[in-house]
Amino acid sequence: MARSVIVTGGFGVLGSAVAAAFAAQGDKVARIDFAPSAKEPLVGALDIGGVDLTNEAATRTAIDKVAAAHGGIDVLVNIAGGFIWETLEGGSLASWAKMQAMNLTTAATITQLSLPALKASAAGRVISIGAGGAVKAGMGMGAYAASKSGVHRLTEALAEELAGTGVTVNAILPSIIDTPTNRADMPDADFSTWVQPKAIADVILFLASDAARAVTGALVPVTKGG
Template sequence: MDNEFADRVILVTGGTGGLGTSVVNMFIKQNPKVLVIAHRTEKDKSSFSNLLDEGGKEAISKKTDTIVEFVKADVTTEDSVKAMITEIEQKYDKIDILANIVGGYMGGKSIEETTLGEFDFMININLKAAFLLTKYAISSMKLRSTGKIVHVSSASGVKAFGNDTAYSSSKAGLIRLVESVKEEVKNNGININCILPTIIDTKANREAMPHSDFSKWLDPNDLARVILYLCSDSSKSVNGAAIRTDGRT
């Protein structure tokens, strides 16, 4: 994949989380033209202080010539997503790749214990965000008859494990979204896929589940490699797929 992304404009959402950081760092090594990282708060930027020069919203990576830009956005709100996509298109003329790493987990409750607010939160962050990002990114990609979109679903989207009604429902919906959109854009040179991980070995997950067997958890760098493959030209034949990435679990 050396220099394959050299002329690409890439949008990574959720790029400051555990998996997102791995994805961003791997993209940086590929020296893309532009890497836009969507985030919620100014504090999120600190994840990449080792990669970026001082100053401003836009910065140049210390290791490459890539333009790295942080854009504050609420990806569960249509106006915010539309404004972000429009801003990127106006500034860089296109979006080649959308790597949507945004997501969340809320489980451990029976359906009777799950509140409507908790259910709505899971649908919003895991499914609605993917819908909005895909909807507006695809319009730009269709104009050039090329594009790559990758979402992060879950093994729970294929088989639920109980006490996770809201989460598994949202992730199952994401798989169907990918399959449906693939049928709509398969003749437009656009690939859309998702991965199906189990528990990812991140700081947040270790803090939330300190007594778990971390050896069975997924290395975020391994998942990032799969995501980069799906964003590359090598994955042209992969479309509408939900790829199991469940490691040793």
């Protein structure tokens, strides 16, 4: 039976790969993004652009649209977010608030508002994108790592909160993801060691599957390139 899947940040490189993977196995996919429209269409997907996921009203409107079109919500994949490399001494304190909003508040907002639908599902799933770089932060990674560490803690706390339900809550902790933006930012790096978006999508599909029904509260490193 086709499930109703929401992918936030669904217009980006990773979001597009994840949404396409769910669609390929026959699921009903909704892509929600801050960008007004997707660069590439996904056949059959419900695309909702221009959504500020830190805004409760806008997020609720998007969720209601998905639930009405697809008959509820079974899987929520939190990919929306951003990255800043900035030292504390040479950077802006506003960057800390920006990273918190983009990476943690977005996930917390849509997850909270989706909980009634997810709990009504036969097998609700919440899967978020954390970061390997939030386990131990390097120079310039403080604001980003702090926000992604918040995603890790949100995952653990919510998994325990929902332990008595049919909903599982997990997070993926990738190393550097092979995207055009990252290649442009780090042109001298060895791209072969970077994680492919499709590989991350495969892990997300597993965590969303019935085979992973007993896995919850897990922070799953995804670090192998090639």
